[in-house]
Amino acid sequence: MDMDSFDPRAPANHRPGQLAMGIGALVVAAVLAWGAMDIPSDAGYAGVGPNFLPWVISAALGLCGVMLIREVLTGGYRQMEEPSGSARGDWRALAWVSAGVLLNASLITTIGFILSCSLCFALAVRGLRASEGKPIGGVRQTLKDAAIGIAISAPVFWLFTKLLAVNLPGITASGWI
Template sequence: MSTESLDASGTRPDHRPGQLAMGVAAIVLSAVLAYGAANIPSDAGYAGVGPDFLPWIVSAVMAICGVMLIWEVRTGGYRNMEEPSGAARGDWHALAWVAAGILGNAALITTIGFILSCALCYLLAVRGLRISEGKPGGDTMQLVRDAVVGMLISAPTYWLFTKFLAVNLPGLTSGGWI
């Protein structure tokens, strides 16, 4: 490796500034995960593994990924990376629809139940994704179809978790089927 292509800080100038930020962000995220894992009780459960085991593994792997990303940047940036596709700027209108779906789901899940809140999330997110592709958001019939598809996806998920896995999810009725 020749040193004439390195700048004063020892990095190659052919990487984008965001590439180094991704590695640093991964390490910061791993530290946040490790902090959270440290607050989980470590009482050994089944097979001697406590509830803090998986968070520690995820934190360690995230730190390794961050170090590898930084190493990649320090040795020349992401190699053989294609130019990004899509628009040069983000579509904030589409992002607002997707964010509204996610936040609406979080806000309404205990009020209207898992199935309806997830169907609403699906409806709003799909509308935002359509807009991001430059397509129309959808007319009334499309919104009805999206709501039905959202329910067809969320209902079996709800039933699987509540009836077969015994995980309590917020429902609309006390019977547990909706």
């Protein structure tokens, strides 16, 4: 923000919803802080307990909320460009992306992390193409997107399961797929 043009007596000139964003950030920060109170604070490795990160996140989000509200009450988002894109939402694209996320969540324990994430990737990419007005592609493009999804999700799966010892659902008992 340009402090030379800052005038605290200037009338608030903001769009509806800008103040709601700051208030919403404060509400989410308060909910996170309330949840952090239930996490035990016993110091673990390096003297940091499991409730440290939730407290840091809630404090940072609360600070962002205060700063957003201050910005709105002193003239709104002055340097904000006009939004780009369509005046209306693309429901077909939203349906593709939502289907990908919902199928990932519902199938991850059935078909495993790698396949469910690649399915999510393929459907989300299809939705993003539709939102740009591009052809969503046929079977060949979908298989190519699924292969790219596998190429992305497999190393993530192996990193989490083999290096970090985080249990993610796999297809086989070996833990490699």
